[in-house]
Amino acid sequence: MLSAQTDYPPLFAEALARTQVQVDGAMERGFLVPTPVDMAGGYTHEVHKQNWKTLSGAGAIYRLTGDTTYAAIVRDGLLAYAEVYRDWPTHPTARSYATGKVFWQCLNDANWLVYVSEAYADVYDWLEPSVRSRINAELFRPMADFLSLENPQFFNRIHNHSTWGNAAVGMIGLVMDDEELVQRALYGIPATELPEDLRDDDSGKIMSETGRAGFLAQLDLSFSPDGYFTEGPYYLRYALSPFLLFGRMLADKRPELNNLAYRDSILGKAIDALLLQADPLGDFYPLNDSQKGMSLYAPEVVKTVDYGYYLYGQDPTLLSLAIEQGSVTLDAAGLAVATAVAAGKAQPFRPGSVAFTDGPDGQEGGVGILRAYGDGEERTGLVMKYSAQGMGHGHFDKLSYSLYDGTGEVIQDYGAARWVNIDQKGGGRYLPENQTWAKQTVAHNTLVVDRTSHYQGDIRIAENFHPDLYAWDGDGDSLQLVSAVATDAYPGRRLHRSQWLLTDSLFDHPLLIDLFRVTGDTAGVYELPTWYQGQLLAADFDYTTIDTLTAMGADHGYQHLLTEARGYPEAGTATVQWFGRGRFYTQTMITQPGDELLFVRPGANDPNFNLRRDPGFLLRREGPASTTFLAVLEAHGSYDPRVEVAERPFGSISGLHLIQDDSDYTALRFTHRDGAQWTLLLSNHDASPESIHELILDDTTYRWEGVHHLIKTNDASE
Amino acid sequence: MLSAQTDYPPLFAEALARTQVQVDGAMERGFLVPTPVDMAGGYTHEVHKQNWKTLSGAGAIYRLTGDTTYAAIVRDGLLAYAEVYRDWPTHPTARSYATGKVFWQCLNDANWLVYVSEAYADVYDWLEPSVRSRINAELFRPMADFLSLENPQFFNRIHNHSTWGNAAVGMIGLVMDDEELVQRALYGIPATELPEDLRDDDSGKIMSETGRAGFLAQLDLSFSPDGYFTEGPYYLRYALSPFLLFGRMLADKRPELNNLAYRDSILGKAIDALLLQADPLGDFYPLNDSQKGMSLYAPEVVKTVDYGYYLYGQDPTLLSLAIEQGSVTLDAAGLAVATAVAAGKAQPFRPGSVAFTDGPDGQEGGVGILRAYGDGEERTGLVMKYSAQGMGHGHFDKLSYSLYDGTGEVIQDYGAARWVNIDQKGGGRYLPENQTWAKQTVAHNTLVVDRTSHYQGDIRIAENFHPDLYAWDGDGDSLQLVSAVATDAYPGRRLHRSQWLLTDSLFDHPLLIDLFRVTGDTAGVYELPTWYQGQLLAADFDYTTIDTLTAMGADHGYQHLLTEARGYPEAGTATVQWFGRGRFYTQTMITQPGDELLFVRPGANDPNFNLRRDPGFLLRREGPASTTFLAVLEAHGSYDPRVEVAERPFGSISGLHLIQDDSDYTALRFTHRDGAQWTLLLSNHDASPESIHELILDDTTYRWEGVHHLIKTNDASE
Numbered sequence A, B: 001m002l003s004a005q006t007d008y009p010p011l012f013a014e015a016l017a018r019t020q021v022q023v024d025g026a027m028e029r030g031f032l033v034p035t036p037v038d039m040a041g042g043y044t045h046e047v048h049k050q051n052w053k054t055l056s057g058a059g060a061i062y063r064l065t066g067d068t069t070y071a072a073i074v075r076d077g078l079l080a081y082a083e084v085y086r087d088w089p090t091h092p093t094a095r096s097y098a099t100g101k102v103f104w105q106c107l108n109d110a111n112w113l114v115y116v117s118e119a120y121a122d123v124y125d126w127l128e129p130s131v132r133s134r135i136n137a138e139l140f141r142p143m144a145d146f147l148s149l150e151n152p153q154f155f156n157r158i159h160n161h162s163t164w165g166n167a168a169v170g171m172i173g174l175v176m177d178d179e180e181l182v183q184r185a186l187y188g189i190p191a192t193e194l195p196e197d198l199r200d201d202d203s204g205k206i207m208s209e210t211g212r213a214g215f216l217a218q219l220d221l222s223f224s225p226d227g228y229f230t231e232g233p234y235y236l237r238y239a240l241s242p243f244l245l246f247g248r249m250l251a252d253k254r255p256e257l258n259n260l261a262y263r264d265s266i267l268g269k270a271i272d273a274l275l276l277q278a279d280p281l282g283d284f285y286p287l288n289d290s291q292k293g294m295s296l297y298a299p300e301v302v303k304t305v306d307y308g309y310y311l312y313g314q315d316p317t318l319l320s321l322a323i324e325q326g327s328v329t330l331d332a333a334g335l336a337v338a339t340a341v342a343a344g345k346a347q348p349f350r351p352g353s354v355a356f357t358d359g360p361d362g363q364e365g366g367v368g369i370l371r372a373y374g375d376g377e378e379r380t381g382l383v384m385k386y387s388a389q390g391m392g393h394g395h396f397d398k399l400s401y402s403l404y405d406g407t408g409e410v411i412q413d414y415g416a417a418r419w420v421n422i423d424q425k426g427g428g429r430y431l432p433e434n435q436t437w438a439k440q441t442v443a444h445n446t447l448v449v450d451r452t453s454h455y456q457g458d459i460r461i462a463e464n465f466h467p468d469l470y471a472w473d474g475d476g477d478s479l480q481l482v483s484a485v486a487t488d489a490y491p492g493r494r495l496h497r498s499q500w501l502l503t504d505s506l507f508d509h510p511l512l513i514d515l516f517r518v519t520g521d522t523a524g525v526y527e528l529p530t531w532y533q534g535q536l537l538a539a540d541f542d543y544t545t546i547d548t549l550t551a552m553g554a555d556h557g558y559q560h561l562l563t564e565a566r567g568y569p570e571a572g573t574a575t576v577q578w579f580g581r582g583r584f585y586t587q588t589m590i591t592q593p594g595d596e597l598l599f600v601r602p603g604a605n606d607p608n609f610n611l612r613r614d615p616g617f618l619l620r621r622e623g624p625a626s627t628t629f630l631a632v633l634e635a636h637g638s639y640d641p642r643v644e645v646a647e648r649p650f651g652s653i654s655g656l657h658l659i660q661d662d663s664d665y666t667a668l669r670f671t672h673r674d675g676a677q678w679t680l681l682l683s684n685h686d687a688s689p690e691s692i693h694e695l696i697l698d699d700t701t702y703r704w705e706g707v708h709h710l711i712k713t714n715d716a717s718e
């Protein structure tokens, strides 16, 4: 037991005690500094990774308790590295565009240096000057130069790898008070000091078009003005660490730079952007190349919450995230959080609707998240993606959406085809199916035309374009709207999707109303997937299952799809019903003569069983140059196998109609089986909140202000 | 707030308060007694079902608080039924072999009468004698006669339906002190009073071969001497209710019958048998026709736990089940449980290994459950099924097994193809695929020969036979064994399966060692399925996925199976690795030249998407008349997507050999990659614990006592 421990609030004291257990355990096993030879997962990789944790833990314990045993652990560990570091060649694997020395890639060396810099800061004043000098000269300055001057292709890009490099060099520079390193970290290596026309492994120029590099350039260019990160929350979580760690140290040691307020407090916005991109279970939306299951409650996100609280306004709702995380950072931020938690200041984390812009100037589309709260504060969340391509980790899924409720995923985004760090699956790297399936349009809940992915699935085309937000009503009341347009995904076709969350006491949970208009000049074959989570219960149209299953196509993801059944709905509406996690779902879709419903599942051309065999269905329509899809999704009732009573297993919507649909207006109407009727009007040409619209339907004249308008009639319950 | 409420311990007070909320809510909505017209799920069905809950809740509240408002609710409700009951015809649906009056089947009428009898008992003394007389004469005696004399095909069988009928008639008889009804309930309707040769809907004779009927006959004939119920725990849970409810009332009102001690306390054994047939998450093993997810923690099982505690020995480990259930019965049993819980007497529920016998005399095979406890008291459970057929709800799965650990199902039993009470799935009834898939041998983890189910999948054959236990070592120590033989599943072939759970500190979790010997006179094609839960990671042999998927066969379940890949292991061993719920699994199997591994999944000929698409693999061997399968399954390591570190993703076993295998002995050996080696010896001809065996292997003579013997060598860690 640490003597000081009992003075700290519980969350902090427990985090400190856990750290001590880890450090003591590691020291008992022995602190080894083996010559690097292994890839990730291998022995030397894991030892050096453990070492950075041991050193940073020991530094924190010394700082918080004054127990010099732990300062000595840091000193001795660093001396052991100093003894050998300069003699190590670059890592023998030579598998990276920027091979490290301690690890197979500079990125991991930079991770090491970031965390070890913190440990060094903790003991710096305690060390004998001669020891400091030796460590500075024989370990840290060489390592910082290696990660920057010797690897400009790693250090000088606008890229999250470079952010790690900048942070590592900057943090050790701050600790050693080495202004040259600090300046290099902040502003990059001047182009004049680099070979001309330096290019990376993909032949891309190292220097960005702006001519800028370094930490401040990353702050300017990595995020949209809202803090959104174009690769999505999974990568934002990873990219944010060096920003936060270097940013906090800079704030301490160079307060005059005022980096926390830089770019209208962009770091605070990035923190918020991360925390707002998670479903009700805390899982980050698996946009683009995301492994599913990464979470608000991951250890890595502890500092995001704590720094968000401490550095940006003490929002008491963040404290409930900290409670769920069950840990805090071992610094002033974590102490502030733990103290506030102990004082009972936590309030429920209740994120609202939010539209993030994408692109450094916020001009490249974005992501709209509508959230509605129901009984027991259950949250339903709709995520519509109209962002830019997201660079190499982007998916071809313009105007795609996913839906979440208190049970988790309802309509899923597939995420990435990758098992991070699991050796049996391609060494943990992206699997071939990430390209051939996960990135393709049909793997998403958005329209595929002519079985070809958006932008032909070609990133070189895709990165020149982005959809745009058309209209947004995220005010949190009973009707909310996100609407966006993509004009470039298919040349000559305009895709316009509008999605509403409607909360009404006649329905158990918020309804999703989905309107997808495509206008073009030439005929097309349209397939609109719904990747539902659960077991198919029933459809209200005839379908026939297929006895011989083969791949649906040869490319654009269709080479992985099996058609399990083919349905022939009559013109009018079609419903598909499924059972999720204890809850029923019914999707009602308007259909036209000749429409088909294809029940599909990935599984073809999957030679290593890399794909999840999750079900979906495609509403297929052949022919028209322009057409509109309209669907309403209800979540209703419940079923618990412990009780075996099916509550409200059937949906309530008895009619769904597109009353008018042209370039000026769309009017849609649906009816509850008890008689209530909703008419929803949308202007397709003017999204201004101030414009006055007028539309005559069935001899009734509707006038309203703003882009959309809802009329409810015949409610017997009122 | 009830005045008396605060005097009760919390679990009891809360259960009482919840009941009051339910009764008050129901009375606010109004107590209606509509003329019955609907099937289950329909309006009148649900109203009458709610009424029994309202009446029994109100009776309990009156009994516990003395608040006569609630006694009046019971009185007025019963009078409302008495007013109309005799005028109701039998239910208009006429869909049952025993159509009810209140509900579509007598079974539900009997459910109603059981629970309402309790309510009536609660208020009996408070009622005016004239009111009692009226209710007795106009409601209960007619109802009791209807359920017995007028429906002997419902009342007089040895069947769980009849148990409900017996309990209903007996309980109301006890309340009204109507000895004629009590005698009828205890002993059935005398055969002399029934039409000769009365037959049920399946043309079975109503009277059992024993000539007995009634509650005591059910106690004698429904369970094995261990309390095992041949249809499995899912049905035991259901069947147990009338036994417990009538049994407890009998104990109160006719203590001289001493029914709780009847047949060596068979009711207490049945309670134990139910509570011991659940996995570490509390889910009952889905043997035979079971819907998955039914649980120790289902509301229905509250009385099983409470009566088990109160009537049979106050086992303090049952209290922790009660805590997890979060409720108690509103009677002396529940009060005893709640009081003991409040006094802190609860101890962990830690079931051990147990072998249940099947058949009324315990002579018809059984079910063996091995349990081993590891780190953090994590439980691994192996269930081997060598029971009798289990009547109409039985599956053709002799010597099948399933495996569970702290994460839930590891090797699954498919359960039933049925969605109880979910209208969209065949009205909630058994689906066609229950017969064509779920009951068939290949749907289970046991051997299929010549793609034909055991007993040709014919219950008329199957019910004449059963496997037998060969050897049992369930002593809870580091090596446990269950071994059974089936000689009749395939004529001319003897199937002998032996499974061990081995706990050793060199492995993260207990190993499953699975030895399956088949001996016969003619060549055969053998397929041994492993229905694992999770995502396939890798195999150590070449396999090719299949581009065109079609049904594997035409019948015996194979019409539902798709072969997704075909593997060609070399002779020696083959491993298959998968990822479950946060944990890795590696199965190592010995293989012979020509063996194939077929990776399969149900999905063919499933016209209504009734089947789950869970993966499995079949080890396929063609040719020999006799052959042996041997496999070892390791559970190891972990992976959490929030942390993305794969701990010990690879298994540790580097060699597996069958050293000797004949009708006298099997000797098998496996090796840990760090060098330790285990040699496991089994006598195939003498399972006596006292016999001395001697076997010479590689010049070493092994001598041991009892059926099996384990030798561990070369353990570097010792």
Ligand SMILES: [Ca+2]
Binding pocket: A200, A201, A202, A203, A204, A205
């Ligand atoms: Ca590049």
Ligand SMILES: [Ca+2]
Binding pocket: A473, A474, A475, A476, A477, A478, A479, A480, A481
């Ligand atoms: Ca609104």
Ligand SMILES: [Ca+2]
Binding pocket: B473, B474, B475, B476, B477, B478, B479, B480, B481
């Ligand atoms: Ca043993």
Ligand SMILES: [Mg+2]
Binding pocket: A286, A287, A288, A289, A395, A397, A413, A414, A415, A416, A438, A439, A444
């Ligand atoms: Mg995606």
Ligand SMILES: [Mg+2]
Binding pocket: A475, A477, A478, A479
């Ligand atoms: Mg509004």
Ligand SMILES: [Mg+2]
Binding pocket: B286, B287, B288, B289, B395, B397, B413, B414, B415, B416, B438, B439, B444
């Ligand atoms: Mg089964």
Ligand SMILES: [Mg+2]
Binding pocket: B475, B477, B479
């Ligand atoms: Mg022993």
